[in-house]
Amino acid sequence: MQATTAKTTTQEIEITLNGTSLRTSCLTLAQLIEDQDLSGVRVATAINEEFVPATTRADRRLAAGDRIEIVSARQGG
Amino acid sequence: MNQIDKAPSATAAADDLVFYGEAVSSRMLLGTALYPSPQIMSDAVKASGCGIVTVSLRRESARGKVGERFLELITALGVHVLPNTAGCRTAKEAIATAQMARELFDTPWIKLEVIANDDTLQPDLFGLVEAAEALNKDGFKVFPYTTEDLGAAERLVASGCDVLMPWGAPIGSGRGLANPYALKTMRNYFPGIPLVVDAGIGAPSHAARAMEMGYDAVLLNTAVARAADPIAMAIAFAAAIDAGRLAYRSGLMIERDMAAPSTPVAGTPFFDLGAPPKS
Numbered sequence: 354m355q356a357t358t359a360k361t362t363t364q365e366i367e368i369t370l371n372g373t374s375l376r377t378s379c380l381t382l383a384q385l386i387e388d389q390d391l392s393g394v395r396v397a398t399a400i401n402e403e404f405v406p407a408t409t410r411a412d413r414r415l416a417a418g419d420r421i422e423i424v425s426a427r428q429g430g
Numbered sequence: 431m432n433q434i435d436k437a438p439s440a441t442a443a444a445d446d447l448v449f450y451g452e453a454v455s456s457r458m459l460l461g462t463a464l465y466p467s468p469q470i471m472s473d474a475v476k477a478s479g480c481g482i483v484t485v486s487l488r489r490e491s492a493r494g495k496v497g498e499r500f501l502e503l504i505t506a507l508g509v510h511v512l513p514n515t516a517g518c519r520t521a522k523e524a525i526a527t528a529q530m531a532r533e534l535f536d537t538p539w540i541k542l543e544v545i546a547n548d549d550t551l552q553p554d555l556f557g558l559v560e561a562a563e564a565l566n567k568d569g570f571k572v573f574p575y576t577t578e579d580l581g582a583a584e585r586l587v588a589s590g591c592d593v594l595m596p597w598g599a600p601i602g603s604g605r606g607l608a609n610p611y612a613l614k615t616m617r618n619y620f621p622g623i624p625l626v627v628d629a630g631i632g633a634p635s636h637a638a639r640a641m642e643m644g645y646d647a648v649l650l651n652t653a654v655a656r657a658a659d660p661i662a663m664a665i666a667f668a669a670a671i672d673a674g675r676l677a678y679r680s681g682l683m684i685e686r687d688m689a690a691p692s693t694p695v696a697g698t699p700f701f702d703l704g705a706p707p708k709s
Contacts, residue, residue, distance in 0.1 A: 390493040395497065397530030404526045404533075424488055425534070426487065426504065428486065429462060429486025429516055430463045
Protein backbone atom coordinates (compact mmCIF):
# COMPACT_ATOMS: atom_id res chain seq x y z
CA MET A 354 0.00 0.00 0.00
CA GLN A 355 1.56 3.28 -1.07
CA ALA A 356 0.65 6.71 0.14
CA THR A 357 -0.35 8.02 -3.25
CA THR A 358 -1.64 11.52 -2.67
CA ALA A 359 -0.86 14.56 -0.62
CA LYS A 360 -4.19 14.11 1.12
CA THR A 361 -2.92 11.12 3.02
CA THR A 362 -0.74 11.18 6.09
CA THR A 363 1.94 8.73 7.10
CA GLN A 364 -0.30 7.41 9.89
CA GLU A 365 -1.53 4.02 8.75
CA ILE A 366 -4.51 2.13 10.12
CA GLU A 367 -5.61 -1.42 9.55
CA ILE A 368 -9.01 -1.92 7.94
CA THR A 369 -10.77 -4.78 6.20
CA LEU A 370 -11.62 -4.09 2.58
CA ASN A 371 -13.94 -6.58 0.90
CA GLY A 372 -12.96 -9.25 3.38
CA THR A 373 -9.20 -8.73 3.14
CA SER A 374 -7.19 -6.86 5.75
CA LEU A 375 -5.37 -3.80 4.48
CA ARG A 376 -3.09 -1.16 5.95
CA THR A 377 -3.95 2.24 4.60
CA SER A 378 -3.10 5.85 5.14
CA CYS A 379 -6.31 7.03 3.44
CA LEU A 380 -8.31 9.27 5.73
CA THR A 381 -11.72 9.03 4.09
CA LEU A 382 -13.79 6.53 2.13
CA ALA A 383 -13.51 8.75 -0.95
CA GLN A 384 -9.72 8.62 -0.70
CA LEU A 385 -9.78 4.85 -0.35
CA ILE A 386 -11.90 4.53 -3.51
CA GLU A 387 -9.42 6.70 -5.39
CA ASP A 388 -6.52 4.74 -3.93
CA GLN A 389 -8.12 1.52 -5.20
CA ASP A 390 -8.33 2.95 -8.74
CA LEU A 391 -12.11 3.00 -8.55
CA SER A 392 -12.69 6.70 -9.16
CA GLY A 393 -15.25 7.22 -11.88
CA VAL A 394 -16.43 3.62 -11.58
CA ARG A 395 -20.00 2.94 -10.47
CA VAL A 396 -19.64 1.31 -7.07
CA ALA A 397 -21.68 1.31 -3.87
CA THR A 398 -20.23 1.26 -0.38
CA ALA A 399 -20.89 0.15 3.16
CA ILE A 400 -18.89 0.41 6.37
CA ASN A 401 -19.52 -2.03 9.22
CA GLU A 402 -22.68 -3.32 7.50
CA GLU A 403 -24.10 0.21 7.20
CA PHE A 404 -24.70 1.77 3.78
CA VAL A 405 -22.60 4.85 3.03
CA PRO A 406 -24.16 6.96 0.25
CA ALA A 407 -21.87 8.18 -2.53
CA THR A 408 -22.59 11.79 -1.53
CA THR A 409 -21.08 11.29 1.93
CA ARG A 410 -17.95 9.34 1.04
CA ALA A 411 -15.70 12.39 1.11
CA ASP A 412 -16.81 13.19 4.65
CA ARG A 413 -16.72 9.64 5.93
CA ARG A 414 -13.49 9.21 7.90
CA LEU A 415 -11.99 5.77 8.20
CA ALA A 416 -11.26 4.24 11.59
CA ALA A 417 -9.04 1.33 12.55
CA GLY A 418 -10.96 -1.93 12.34
CA ASP A 419 -13.57 -0.63 9.86
CA ARG A 420 -15.04 -3.35 7.68
CA ILE A 421 -15.49 -1.74 4.29
CA GLU A 422 -17.42 -3.11 1.33
CA ILE A 423 -17.00 -1.69 -2.16
CA VAL A 424 -19.37 -3.44 -4.57
CA SER A 425 -20.47 -3.16 -8.18
CA ALA A 426 -23.07 -4.65 -10.51
CA ARG A 427 -23.07 -8.40 -11.15
CA GLN A 428 -25.15 -11.20 -12.57
CA GLY A 429 -27.88 -12.41 -10.24
CA GLY A 430 -30.80 -14.77 -10.00
CA MET B 431 -46.89 -17.94 -29.67
CA ASN B 432 -48.90 -16.70 -32.63
CA GLN B 433 -51.69 -19.14 -31.94
CA ILE B 434 -51.83 -17.91 -28.37
CA ASP B 435 -52.03 -14.32 -29.54
CA LYS B 436 -54.95 -15.22 -31.81
CA ALA B 437 -56.94 -17.23 -29.26
CA PRO B 438 -60.35 -15.58 -28.93
CA SER B 439 -62.20 -14.96 -25.67
CA ALA B 440 -59.67 -15.18 -22.86
CA THR B 441 -57.30 -12.76 -24.58
CA ALA B 442 -60.00 -10.29 -25.55
CA ALA B 443 -60.00 -8.57 -22.15
CA ALA B 444 -56.93 -6.71 -20.92
CA ASP B 445 -54.61 -8.88 -18.89
CA ASP B 446 -52.14 -6.43 -17.44
CA LEU B 447 -49.68 -7.37 -14.76
CA VAL B 448 -48.79 -4.45 -12.52
CA PHE B 449 -45.96 -4.33 -9.98
CA TYR B 450 -46.07 -1.26 -7.75
CA GLY B 451 -48.01 0.76 -10.27
CA GLU B 452 -45.85 -0.24 -13.22
CA ALA B 453 -47.37 -2.37 -15.95
CA VAL B 454 -44.99 -5.08 -17.11
CA SER B 455 -45.10 -6.57 -20.56
CA SER B 456 -44.21 -10.18 -19.77
CA ARG B 457 -45.04 -12.64 -17.02
CA MET B 458 -41.52 -14.02 -17.09
CA LEU B 459 -38.76 -12.66 -14.88
CA LEU B 460 -35.33 -13.93 -15.80
CA GLY B 461 -32.08 -14.14 -13.86
CA THR B 462 -28.81 -13.06 -15.46
CA ALA B 463 -26.42 -15.50 -13.77
CA LEU B 464 -24.78 -18.79 -14.81
CA TYR B 465 -24.93 -18.34 -18.61
CA PRO B 466 -22.09 -19.66 -20.77
CA SER B 467 -21.26 -16.09 -21.83
CA PRO B 468 -22.53 -12.51 -21.46
CA GLN B 469 -23.63 -12.57 -25.10
CA ILE B 470 -25.73 -15.70 -24.61
CA MET B 471 -27.29 -14.14 -21.51
CA SER B 472 -28.16 -11.05 -23.48
CA ASP B 473 -29.59 -13.08 -26.39
CA ALA B 474 -31.61 -15.29 -24.03
CA VAL B 475 -33.16 -12.25 -22.32
CA LYS B 476 -34.13 -10.81 -25.70
CA ALA B 477 -35.50 -14.14 -26.96
CA SER B 478 -37.60 -14.59 -23.82
CA GLY B 479 -39.31 -11.25 -24.27
CA CYS B 480 -39.11 -10.78 -20.50
CA GLY B 481 -39.39 -7.25 -19.17
CA ILE B 482 -37.62 -7.73 -15.85
CA VAL B 483 -34.19 -9.20 -15.11
CA THR B 484 -32.61 -9.88 -11.74
CA VAL B 485 -29.10 -8.68 -10.93
CA SER B 486 -26.84 -8.56 -7.87
CA LEU B 487 -24.01 -6.69 -6.19
CA ARG B 488 -20.63 -8.23 -5.54
CA ARG B 489 -17.29 -7.06 -4.22
CA GLU B 490 -15.40 -5.07 -6.82
CA SER B 491 -11.82 -5.53 -7.79
CA ALA B 492 -9.95 -5.30 -11.07
CA ARG B 493 -10.43 -1.53 -11.14
CA GLY B 494 -14.16 -1.75 -11.59
CA LYS B 495 -14.09 -3.20 -15.09
CA VAL B 496 -16.23 -6.23 -14.31
CA GLY B 497 -19.07 -4.22 -12.83
CA GLU B 498 -18.98 -1.54 -15.50
CA ARG B 499 -19.07 -4.07 -18.31
CA PHE B 500 -22.03 -5.89 -16.82
CA LEU B 501 -23.89 -2.66 -16.16
CA GLU B 502 -23.45 -1.60 -19.78
CA LEU B 503 -24.73 -4.96 -21.01
CA ILE B 504 -27.82 -4.78 -18.80
CA THR B 505 -28.56 -1.16 -19.66
CA ALA B 506 -28.45 -2.02 -23.35
CA LEU B 507 -31.22 -4.59 -22.85
CA GLY B 508 -33.66 -1.83 -21.95
CA VAL B 509 -35.53 -3.91 -19.36
CA HIS B 510 -36.53 -3.29 -15.75
CA VAL B 511 -33.75 -4.25 -13.36
CA LEU B 512 -34.65 -6.06 -10.14
CA PRO B 513 -31.56 -6.19 -7.89
CA ASN B 514 -31.42 -8.96 -5.29
CA THR B 515 -29.90 -9.32 -1.84
CA ALA B 516 -28.75 -12.88 -2.55
CA GLY B 517 -26.44 -14.35 0.05
CA CYS B 518 -27.50 -12.05 2.88
CA ARG B 519 -27.90 -13.88 6.21
CA THR B 520 -29.35 -11.14 8.38
CA ALA B 521 -31.85 -8.32 8.02
CA LYS B 522 -29.01 -5.86 8.62
CA GLU B 523 -26.95 -7.21 5.71
CA ALA B 524 -29.99 -7.29 3.46
CA ILE B 525 -30.96 -3.71 4.31
CA ALA B 526 -27.44 -2.40 3.60
CA THR B 527 -27.30 -4.41 0.36
CA ALA B 528 -30.69 -3.08 -0.73
CA GLN B 529 -29.55 0.48 -0.07
CA MET B 530 -26.37 -0.07 -2.07
CA ALA B 531 -28.42 -1.62 -4.89
CA ARG B 532 -30.85 1.30 -4.97
CA GLU B 533 -28.00 3.75 -5.42
CA LEU B 534 -26.08 1.68 -7.95
CA PHE B 535 -28.98 0.57 -10.15
CA ASP B 536 -31.08 3.69 -9.55
CA THR B 537 -34.25 1.75 -8.71
CA PRO B 538 -36.38 1.35 -5.57
CA TRP B 539 -37.19 -2.25 -6.62
CA ILE B 540 -35.49 -4.92 -4.54
CA LYS B 541 -35.78 -8.70 -4.58
CA LEU B 542 -35.38 -9.23 -0.86
CA GLU B 543 -33.61 -12.44 0.12
CA VAL B 544 -32.55 -13.30 3.64
CA ILE B 545 -31.20 -16.83 3.67
CA ALA B 546 -31.66 -19.17 6.63
CA ASN B 547 -30.00 -22.40 5.58
CA ASP B 548 -27.15 -23.40 3.28
CA ASP B 549 -28.62 -26.70 2.12
CA THR B 550 -32.03 -25.39 1.14
CA LEU B 551 -31.33 -21.66 0.73
CA GLN B 552 -34.66 -21.36 2.50
CA PRO B 553 -35.77 -17.82 3.32
CA ASP B 554 -35.27 -16.73 6.94
CA LEU B 555 -38.82 -15.53 7.47
CA PHE B 556 -38.00 -13.65 10.68
CA GLY B 557 -35.16 -11.70 9.08
CA LEU B 558 -37.21 -11.26 5.92
CA VAL B 559 -40.12 -9.61 7.73
CA GLU B 560 -37.74 -7.42 9.74
CA ALA B 561 -35.90 -6.26 6.61
CA ALA B 562 -39.13 -5.76 4.64
CA GLU B 563 -40.57 -3.54 7.36
CA ALA B 564 -37.45 -1.35 7.37
CA LEU B 565 -37.16 -1.17 3.58
CA ASN B 566 -40.84 -0.42 2.99
CA LYS B 567 -40.58 2.47 5.46
CA ASP B 568 -37.52 3.67 3.57
CA GLY B 569 -39.41 3.92 0.26
CA PHE B 570 -38.35 0.65 -1.34
CA LYS B 571 -40.64 -1.46 -3.54
CA VAL B 572 -39.97 -4.84 -2.01
CA PHE B 573 -40.30 -8.17 -3.86
CA PRO B 574 -39.81 -10.61 -0.98
CA TYR B 575 -38.47 -14.10 -1.70
CA THR B 576 -40.51 -16.10 0.79
CA THR B 577 -42.11 -19.49 1.41
CA GLU B 578 -45.79 -20.48 1.26
CA ASP B 579 -46.17 -19.59 4.96
CA LEU B 580 -49.34 -17.50 5.18
CA GLY B 581 -48.44 -15.95 8.52
CA ALA B 582 -45.17 -14.57 7.20
CA ALA B 583 -46.91 -13.50 3.98
CA GLU B 584 -49.50 -11.54 5.94
CA ARG B 585 -46.75 -9.77 7.87
CA LEU B 586 -45.01 -8.91 4.60
CA VAL B 587 -48.20 -7.51 3.10
CA ALA B 588 -48.96 -5.57 6.30
CA SER B 589 -45.48 -4.04 6.16
CA GLY B 590 -46.22 -2.69 2.67
CA CYS B 591 -45.20 -5.43 0.24
CA ASP B 592 -47.46 -5.35 -2.83
CA VAL B 593 -45.86 -8.45 -4.34
CA LEU B 594 -45.03 -11.85 -2.84
CA MET B 595 -42.58 -14.33 -4.33
CA PRO B 596 -42.97 -17.79 -2.79
CA TRP B 597 -40.47 -20.47 -3.71
CA GLY B 598 -41.43 -23.37 -5.95
CA ALA B 599 -38.54 -25.48 -4.65
CA PRO B 600 -35.03 -24.69 -3.34
CA ILE B 601 -33.02 -22.29 -5.52
CA GLY B 602 -31.20 -24.07 -8.32
CA SER B 603 -32.82 -27.44 -7.61
CA GLY B 604 -35.04 -27.52 -10.70
CA ARG B 605 -37.58 -29.65 -8.85
CA GLY B 606 -40.61 -27.61 -9.83
CA LEU B 607 -43.49 -26.98 -7.44
CA ALA B 608 -42.59 -28.97 -4.35
CA ASN B 609 -45.78 -28.09 -2.49
CA PRO B 610 -48.55 -27.32 -4.99
CA TYR B 611 -51.22 -27.64 -2.31
CA ALA B 612 -49.64 -24.83 -0.25
CA LEU B 613 -49.09 -22.70 -3.34
CA LYS B 614 -52.76 -23.12 -4.27
CA THR B 615 -53.77 -22.13 -0.75
CA MET B 616 -51.59 -19.05 -0.96
CA ARG B 617 -53.06 -18.04 -4.31
CA ASN B 618 -56.58 -18.35 -2.92
CA TYR B 619 -55.68 -16.46 0.25
CA PHE B 620 -54.22 -13.43 -1.56
CA PRO B 621 -56.47 -12.97 -4.60
CA GLY B 622 -55.47 -9.32 -5.04
CA ILE B 623 -51.70 -9.49 -4.51
CA PRO B 624 -49.43 -10.22 -7.47
CA LEU B 625 -47.79 -13.57 -6.72
CA VAL B 626 -44.63 -14.76 -8.45
CA VAL B 627 -43.26 -18.29 -8.14
CA ASP B 628 -39.55 -17.72 -7.63
CA ALA B 629 -36.95 -20.48 -7.55
CA GLY B 630 -36.94 -24.20 -8.16
CA ILE B 631 -38.41 -24.05 -11.66
CA GLY B 632 -36.62 -26.63 -13.81
CA ALA B 633 -38.81 -27.18 -16.86
CA PRO B 634 -41.35 -25.21 -18.87
CA SER B 635 -44.05 -27.58 -17.59
CA HIS B 636 -43.30 -26.40 -14.02
CA ALA B 637 -43.76 -22.81 -15.09
CA ALA B 638 -46.95 -23.64 -16.97
CA ARG B 639 -48.33 -25.38 -13.90
CA ALA B 640 -47.68 -22.35 -11.70
CA MET B 641 -49.43 -20.16 -14.23
CA GLU B 642 -52.37 -22.57 -14.55
CA MET B 643 -52.78 -22.27 -10.76
CA GLY B 644 -53.27 -18.56 -11.18
CA TYR B 645 -49.82 -17.31 -10.28
CA ASP B 646 -49.17 -13.97 -11.92
CA ALA B 647 -45.61 -14.59 -13.05
CA VAL B 648 -42.60 -16.86 -12.77
CA LEU B 649 -39.00 -15.95 -11.92
CA LEU B 650 -36.31 -18.37 -13.04
CA ASN B 651 -32.67 -18.47 -13.95
CA THR B 652 -30.78 -21.77 -13.81
CA ALA B 653 -33.21 -23.71 -16.01
CA VAL B 654 -32.54 -21.30 -18.88
CA ALA B 655 -28.91 -20.46 -18.17
CA ARG B 656 -27.81 -24.09 -17.78
CA ALA B 657 -29.78 -25.45 -20.74
CA ALA B 658 -27.75 -26.83 -23.63
CA ASP B 659 -29.30 -24.04 -25.70
CA PRO B 660 -30.27 -21.21 -23.34
CA ILE B 661 -31.77 -19.05 -26.07
CA ALA B 662 -34.15 -21.76 -27.29
CA MET B 663 -35.00 -22.67 -23.68
CA ALA B 664 -35.86 -19.04 -22.95
CA ILE B 665 -38.37 -19.18 -25.82
CA ALA B 666 -39.75 -22.50 -24.53
CA PHE B 667 -40.34 -20.98 -21.08
CA ALA B 668 -41.98 -17.89 -22.53
CA ALA B 669 -44.38 -20.09 -24.52
CA ALA B 670 -45.16 -22.25 -21.47
CA ILE B 671 -45.83 -19.21 -19.31
CA ASP B 672 -48.15 -17.74 -21.95
CA ALA B 673 -49.92 -21.08 -22.36
CA GLY B 674 -50.34 -21.51 -18.61
CA ARG B 675 -51.72 -18.01 -18.19
CA LEU B 676 -54.16 -18.45 -21.06
CA ALA B 677 -55.27 -21.78 -19.65
CA TYR B 678 -55.89 -20.24 -16.24
CA ARG B 679 -57.96 -17.46 -17.75
CA SER B 680 -59.86 -19.94 -19.90
CA GLY B 681 -61.10 -21.94 -16.90
CA LEU B 682 -59.60 -25.39 -16.53
CA MET B 683 -61.92 -28.39 -16.34
CA ILE B 684 -62.54 -30.05 -12.99
CA GLU B 685 -60.64 -33.30 -12.43
CA ARG B 686 -62.70 -36.48 -12.10
CA ASP B 687 -61.90 -39.79 -10.46
CA MET B 688 -63.84 -41.84 -13.05
CA ALA B 689 -63.71 -41.92 -16.82
CA ALA B 690 -66.44 -40.07 -18.71
CA PRO B 691 -66.80 -40.73 -22.45
CA SER B 692 -66.32 -37.70 -24.61
CA THR B 693 -68.01 -39.25 -27.65
CA PRO B 694 -71.84 -39.36 -27.32
CA VAL B 695 -73.12 -42.64 -25.89
CA ALA B 696 -76.53 -42.31 -27.50
CA GLY B 697 -76.66 -44.04 -30.88
CA THR B 698 -73.59 -46.18 -30.33
CA PRO B 699 -73.81 -49.14 -32.82
CA PHE B 700 -74.33 -52.53 -31.16
CA PHE B 701 -75.09 -50.73 -27.88
CA ASP B 702 -78.06 -53.04 -27.19
CA LEU B 703 -75.76 -56.09 -27.16
CA GLY B 704 -74.30 -54.89 -23.84
CA ALA B 705 -70.86 -55.70 -22.51
CA PRO B 706 -69.32 -58.98 -23.74
CA PRO B 707 -69.46 -61.82 -21.23
CA LYS B 708 -66.35 -62.14 -19.00
CA SER B 709 -64.78 -65.54 -19.62
